[in-house]
Amino acid sequence: MEIIKSNKVKLIRWLRGDEMFLQYVDQDEILSMDEYNTIKNITDLTKQITELVDKILSKGDPTCNKFLRLLAKDEVNESRPMLRKWIRQIEDKIKAPAKKAAKRKAGAKPSKKCVKGYIHNVSKIMLSVKKNKYFTALFQEAKTCSKLVVFKNQDYQEYVSAEKKRTPVKLENITRQRTGEKDIIAGWDSKLSSLKKLPFSIDATKKQETNAEHKKIRDILKNPIISQQVHVTVKIKKQLEKGPKMTKAKKECEMTKYKVSDKNGSLDLTVWGKSNLSVGKWYLLQNLSVGEYQGKATLSTTTQTKTEEVEEPGAAAKAKSLTDATNEGLNEVGTGTGGEQENNIA
Structure with a gap:
């Protein structure tokens, strides 16, 4: 102490x-x-x-x-x-x-926790702010599907293989988050092994789910985690660039770069393929990938990205407040007019 x-x-x-x-x-x-x-x-x-x-x-x-x-x-x-x-x-x-x-504790058997199920959506190996390596996945059990965070990076290919081959697995020496989110943490003493069979089948629909969280731009700029997938709600401020570009896979692809912002900050967004975004409008953009260019955090679309045009955050509340104020003013005017008419009649 x-x-x-x-x-x-x-x-x-x-x-x-x-x-x-x-x-x-x-x-x-x-x-x-x-x-x-x-x-x-x-x-x-x-x-x-x-x-x-x-x-x-x-x-x-x-x-x-x-x-x-x-x-x-x-x-x-x-x-x-x-x-x-x-x-x-x-x-x-x-x-x-x-x-x-x-x-x-001599002679006592250590308490170990294990889960059995299937691996989905293994992410790339990511870096935290302090350059610690980890990756994520979804772990499907009999009745639930939990986010899995793995720190044992030397086993990365085993997780990728288990997902690709749809192999039932057992994951030992894990801990669960106690926040009610049902997250699973696999530390350096964790062990992944294959099973012949489980009493429940793999759920292929889980392949469509991701581990992405909705984030504010301020938080992305403050702690950019390279290759992490995120959801954001942003306004398209302006178009910066458009034209064919080479992807990391050395393929030529149409690219459009925008400056986007929310109430907390702004950064660059790269859209690969045909863009359906319009300058001046707000969008919910799901499953974007965090990157870095010239020391600054950036966002780019992925094969799982979804776009949805939305209202400006807080716009509905502002409109309701304005409507209420207008109605209140009309009521006051109506009351005053009625009073004048009664006086004239009298």
Whole structure:
């Protein structure tokens, strides 16, 4: 506990800005469900990590030791050289409590969780802000389909193969998110293996689903995760460029580039193929891919992109407010006119 407290400022500086770190904390069950949800909802990443460290300090030595063991894992500190150097200097102090705990649990079988089902929609390997690698997929169980986040990137081709061959699988040593979203986390000790048969069939319709989340442009600019798929609601501000371009697959394709914006920011959108977007209109754009060009976040369409013209966010509420105000004014005028007529008759 004293080690963390005396190095608190350094830890906050090393850990802030990485939106994936909190997932590691949840994966190791360092926080309760309520504590995790409270900290997750803090949008300022520096305040988020500060609150996390304070909460861990308040929970005493066992939790502090568990937190230090998490920091000692390669997948957590590999992209943070200063953290890795520091954690190695205090390695003996970290291992001592772990050895005592191991003696107390000698002979006891470790508790392992596993799920059985089918793999759908394996994403590309993505990078977090701190350059930690991970990928996502959908995991179909008997009665539900959950988002799967995998940190064991060396198994990537096994997941791709399982999806392609529609193979029933068993995924061991996983944890579930405790937020009610039914997410599955597969860490570095997870194990994927094939099964001969399951009592339920693969659902081909899940292939059409994606793991994309609806995001504001401000959040994409703040934490661009390359190759992540997102939904956005934006206004087409202007057309920047149009013409044939070479794709990554070395194929010539029609391309149109736009400047798009919402209430929180703006960036460039590249539409591959024929574009049906009109300047000045608002659209819900689903399954766009986040990219980067000259150090700035960008968006581009994919084979799964869907477009839908929508009203400007808040326009309906504004129109209703204006209508109500107009009606109220008409009522006042009507009342005044009626009064004058009564006076004239009198």
